[in-house]
Amino acid sequence: MKISYTFRHKLSIIYIISCIIPFLLTLIVSAFFFYQTYRSDISELNTALLSSTASHVETYLKDLNALTLAPYSYTELMNYMEEMKKGDSSGSTYHQYQLQQKYQRSISQIIYTNRDDILSIIYIPFTSENTLSDSAIIISKNTTKIQSIESAVIQNKEWQDAVIAQGGSSYFHYTNDYTFTSPLLADSFFFSTSRLIRDAITDKPIGILRLDVYDNALVNMLKNIKLGENNALLLIDKNNQILYQTKDIGELTHSLLPDMPPKITDGETYSVQYYPINGADWTLAVLSNQNGIHRFFSTIGIFLLVVTVLFLALSIGIYSSNSRSLVQTINRILDVLQHAEQGDLSQRVNALGDDQLSIIGNALDRMVGRLQVHIQNEYISVIKCQEMEYIALQSQINPHFLYNVLNSILVMNSLGDTNMVKESILHLNKLLRYSCTRGEKTTVLQECDFLVQYLELQCIRYSDRLQYNIDVAPDAGKCIIPKFLLQPLVENSIVHGMEPYDIQIFINIRAAIKDGQLFITVEDNGVGFHPDESSSPKNVGLDSVQSRLHLFEADSSFLLESSPETGTSITIITRVREV
Structure with a gap:
C-alpha cells in the first residue's frame, strides 16, 4: 500500500536523522x-621529555665545563702553561722540571678525583708569536706521566680553530682524532670539551686545554629515555653529525639541520621536535613516526x-523488527x-500488546463491533418497518380490489353468466392461495402466474380497456425475487395510468437473463x-x-422511464x- 510505504519511509528518515547520522x-x-x-599529548610529552633530558645533559656538561676552568683555580697549572708559552727563553731546567711535576700532580688529581669518565687532558700551548705550538702534552688515565700527543691531534686544525x-x-665536540694504544679505549668512545686559556692579567691566549x-x-x-617503538631520539651537532641515536633513520638526519623542519619524509614520515643544548652546539631531536601513528589509528579505525x-x-x-510490527x-x-468505509464491518485489528497503537486498534475493534451490532439492529428495524409498510399497503389495496372483484362476480351472477362467475372464482382462488x-421470496414464474390471476380479474372488470402480455424466458422463470415485487407496478399502471381516464391500456411484462443479470x-x-412525481402519495407503491x-439485493437497479x-x-x- 502506498500510504504504508510512505509511513515506513518517513519512519526510516526519522530513524536515520535521529539515530544513524x-x-x-x-x-x-x-x-x-x-x-x-593524542598528537597534542605526544607533542607535549616529547617537549617535556626533551626539556628534562636537555636539563640533565646541560648539568652534566656544566660539570665538565667547570673542569676546563681548573687553570684559573690551580696556580701551578697556570704557571706551567705560561712557562710553556715562553719556551726555552727563560728559566732553569730544574725550575721547569718543578713546574712540570706540579702540573702533572694537579692534572692527575683532576683526572682521578673528580670524575670516573675522564680519559685524558691535553694541553696545546701558544708560542711567543701567539700561534699554536706544533707540540702538545697529554696526561691520560692509563699513565701519570706527561706524554707527547699524536700528530693527528695537532694536525686536526678544525677543532682548534673552533x-x-x-x-x-x-x-664540546666529538673528535676521536688519536689512536694511541690503550686498553681504556677498547670498545669505548669519547667526546671532548675544550677551552681557550687566557692570561689572567693580560687576557692574551696562552694555550688550549682539552x-x-x-x-x-x-x-x-x-639511553634510559623511554620512547615509543616507532620514535627516535637523536643528539646532533651543528654539522648535522649524529652524536647519538636510539634508532637508525638513515639519510634523514641530513634534512634536520640547519633548517630544523617540523616534518621529514623518506618512505617514513616523522614529525620532529627540537631542543638546543645550552653551552654546546648540540641539539636534541625527537622524531615521532607518523606512519606508526597512522597505522595505530588505522587499526583503531578498523576496529x-x-x-x-x-x-x-x-x-x-x-x-526493522519494531517498525515492521508498528507498520x-x-x-x-x-x-x-x-x-468499514465500504460497509464491511467484519474485519478486526486484533492488536497484541499494551502500547498506544494496540490500544487504538483494540478500541477500533470495539467501536466497529458496536457499530456492526447497531447497524444490524437498525437493519432489522428497517426491514420490519418495510414489511409493516408493505403489509399496510397490501391491506390498503387488497380490500378495495376484493370489493371490486366480488362486486363484479355478483353482477355476472345476476346476469346468469355462470361460466364467467366460475372462472372469476377460480382466478380469485389462485390469487388468494x-x-x-x-x-417472502418466490420465483419469477410464480410471481408472473400470480400476475396472470390478478390481470384476468381486472380484465373482467375493465373488459376491452385492459390488455396485457407476459413473456418469461425459461431460465429467467427459475430466478428468485421478493414476493409481491411486481404486483404494485402492474397495479400502478392500471390505477394511475388508465383508471381515471377513458382510455385503453396495454401492459407488457418481460423477464430474461442478460450477461448474468x-x-x-x-x-x-x-x-x-x-x-419527479413518482414520490407522490398516489405512487407510493x-x-x-x-x-x-434494495433490501433483497443491495446492488440491484430500479430504472424508471415515463413522460405524459x-x-x-x-x-x-x-x-x-436460482432455486
Whole structure:
C-alpha cells in the first residue's frame, strides 16, 4: 500500500536523522578529537621529555665545563702553561722540571678525583708569536706521566680553530682524532670539551686545554629515555653529525639541520621536535613516526568500523523488527477503516500488546463491533418497518380490489353468466392461495402466474380497456425475487395510468437473463407522468418496491422511464439467484 510505504519511509528518515547520522557524526568527531588530542599529548610529552633530558645533559656538561676552568683555580697549572708559552727563553731546567711535576700532580688529581669518565687532558700551548705550538702534552688515565700527543691531534686544525673562535668559552665536540694504544679505549668512545686559556692579567691566549671524556655517562643518560617503538631520539651537532641515536633513520638526519623542519619524509614520515643544548652546539631531536601513528589509528579505525557495522546491523535489525510490527498494526487499522468505509464491518485489528497503537486498534475493534451490532439492529428495524409498510399497503389495496372483484362476480351472477362467475372464482382462488402462502421470496414464474390471476380479474372488470402480455424466458422463470415485487407496478399502471381516464391500456411484462443479470420490465402505454412525481402519495407503491428490491439485493437497479401521454416503463436489474 502506498500510504504504508510512505509511513515506513518517513519512519526510516526519522530513524536515520535521529539515530544513524548523530551516531556517525559523534563517531567521526570523537575519532578526530581523539586523534588530535593524542598528537597534542605526544607533542607535549616529547617537549617535556626533551626539556628534562636537555636539563640533565646541560648539568652534566656544566660539570665538565667547570673542569676546563681548573687553570684559573690551580696556580701551578697556570704557571706551567705560561712557562710553556715562553719556551726555552727563560728559566732553569730544574725550575721547569718543578713546574712540570706540579702540573702533572694537579692534572692527575683532576683526572682521578673528580670524575670516573675522564680519559685524558691535553694541553696545546701558544708560542711567543701567539700561534699554536706544533707540540702538545697529554696526561691520560692509563699513565701519570706527561706524554707527547699524536700528530693527528695537532694536525686536526678544525677543532682548534673552533675553540679559538669561542674566545674563551667551552667548546664540546666529538673528535676521536688519536689512536694511541690503550686498553681504556677498547670498545669505548669519547667526546671532548675544550677551552681557550687566557692570561689572567693580560687576557692574551696562552694555550688550549682539552678534556677528553668517555661518553658512557652521556649515552646512558640518553639511553634510559623511554620512547615509543616507532620514535627516535637523536643528539646532533651543528654539522648535522649524529652524536647519538636510539634508532637508525638513515639519510634523514641530513634534512634536520640547519633548517630544523617540523616534518621529514623518506618512505617514513616523522614529525620532529627540537631542543638546543645550552653551552654546546648540540641539539636534541625527537622524531615521532607518523606512519606508526597512522597505522595505530588505522587499526583503531578498523576496529571502530567493525563495531560500528555490527552496531548498525543490530540497530537496523531492531528498528526493522519494531517498525515492521508498528507498520503492520497501522496497516491493519487502515484495512479495518477501509472495509468499514465500504460497509464491511467484519474485519478486526486484533492488536497484541499494551502500547498506544494496540490500544487504538483494540478500541477500533470495539467501536466497529458496536457499530456492526447497531447497524444490524437498525437493519432489522428497517426491514420490519418495510414489511409493516408493505403489509399496510397490501391491506390498503387488497380490500378495495376484493370489493371490486366480488362486486363484479355478483353482477355476472345476476346476469346468469355462470361460466364467467366460475372462472372469476377460480382466478380469485389462485390469487388468494398465492397470497396466503408463507415466505417472502418466490420465483419469477410464480410471481408472473400470480400476475396472470390478478390481470384476468381486472380484465373482467375493465373488459376491452385492459390488455396485457407476459413473456418469461425459461431460465429467467427459475430466478428468485421478493414476493409481491411486481404486483404494485402492474397495479400502478392500471390505477394511475388508465383508471381515471377513458382510455385503453396495454401492459407488457418481460423477464430474461442478460450477461448474468436478471432483467424484468413492466411497461404500459398509459397516460404517464413526470419522474419527479413518482414520490407522490398516489405512487407510493414504487418507493415500496424500490426499498424491498434494495433490501433483497443491495446492488440491484430500479430504472424508471415515463413522460405524459407516452406511458411508463420500469426495469428491474438484479443478480441471478436460482432455486
